[in-house]
Amino acid sequence: MERAVEPAAGRSEGSSELPASRAMSPKERRAAIALEVQQRGHATVAELGRRFALSEVTIRHDLDCLARAGLVRRSRGGAEAVSRARQVASFDMRQLQNLEEKRAIAKAAVELINSGDIIFLDAGTTVLEVARALPPKLLDGGLTVVTRSAVIAYELRRWPRTRLVVLGGVYVHDFDDFVGEQVEMALRGMRVNTLFIGTDGLSLERGVTTDNVLESSLYRLMARCADQVVVVSDSSKIGRDQFQSILALDEIQALITDDNAPQEFIEALRARGLRVVVVPVRAQGGPVVPIPANAAE
Incomplete structure (x- = not known):
């Protein structure tokens, strides 16, 4: 197994290098390097070597x-970085961000689902974790899942007792979703128990917002199909105000987020009658991160 190089002796405690990188698996280490490059925009081999003590x-x-x-x-x-500052990072890159929070949120989300329900799992990395968190008792219990995400459909393909409905259209690679008239037509006349959506931003003033103008018009159609709309979002999205408003706060029924969310924001939502589930995120030495297979070689 490949091992990281031990940091040289005599480094100061205030160094920005990460000696703990030697304890990471290659997959975990590469995830950390990818995030570092994404945050910087550009990094040299020498800079990354110093940063990670490799x-x-x-x-x-x-x-x-x-x-x-x-x-x-x-x-x-x-x-x-494959995306510049203020641009949306690729879907694979976004999977690496705040993964511990997303997994904790997903576990709380599946508690809202009952056997035999019809649920709509929208696209997005947090909603993907909801799909991954579905237990066998639900997947073998007559669940119907509607999605416009190719990755979520792929995750659920192995469960023949789950009825999987995939809404097709024009596929957008960076967001892993289908958009267009075909999706809109499929939504008309559909009814689901619960719609789970992620978000690029969430604010008291403008509600749920996104930078993806290609899909912004779909959200109200999806919301009209659902008995309840549940937003699953880690706390980093709270207070962000993105380009396009997609749903007002009175169009959603619940938010599931992590315990780093501002308390005043949580209280404001509850005062408006929204159900807010706050999940604790236990600090650990480092998250287990998914890396595409060709990055783990």
Whole structure:
């Protein structure tokens, strides 16, 4: 098994290097490197070597693996982010962000689902974790799942007792969703018990917001199909106000988020009659992160 290089002796405690990287698996280490490049926009091999206390040979190998997976773009002497500042990161990159929070939120979300329910799992990395958290007793219990996410459909393909309805249309790779007139036509006349959606932003003034203008008109159609709308979102989205408003707060019934959410925001939602579920996120040494197979070589 590949091992990271031990940090040199004599480093100061205030160093930005991460000696703990030597305890990470290659998959976990590459996830951390990918996020570092995404946050910086660009990083050299030397900078990443100092940051993670790794040899330049190891860094170059990791960057090559990440580039093959489409998570970074190799440049002279280093790598650059695949999306620029203020642009939406790729779907694979977003899967790496706040994963512990997303998994805790997902576990709470499945508690709202009963055997035999008809649920709509919209696209997005948090909703993907909801799909992954569905227990066998639900998947074997006559559940119907509607989705416009290719990744969620792929996750649920192995459960023949779950009726899977995939809404097709024009596929948008960066968001892993289908959009367009075909989706809108399929939504007309449909009825589900619960719609689970993620969000790019959530504010008291404008409700649920997104930067994805291609799909913004779909959300009110989806909401009209549902007995209840549940927003699943980690606390980093709270207070963000993105380009397009997709649902007002009075169009959703519940929010599931983590315990880093501002208390005043939670209280304001509850005062408006929304159900708010706050899940604790236990601090750990580092999350287990999913990396595409071709980045784990």
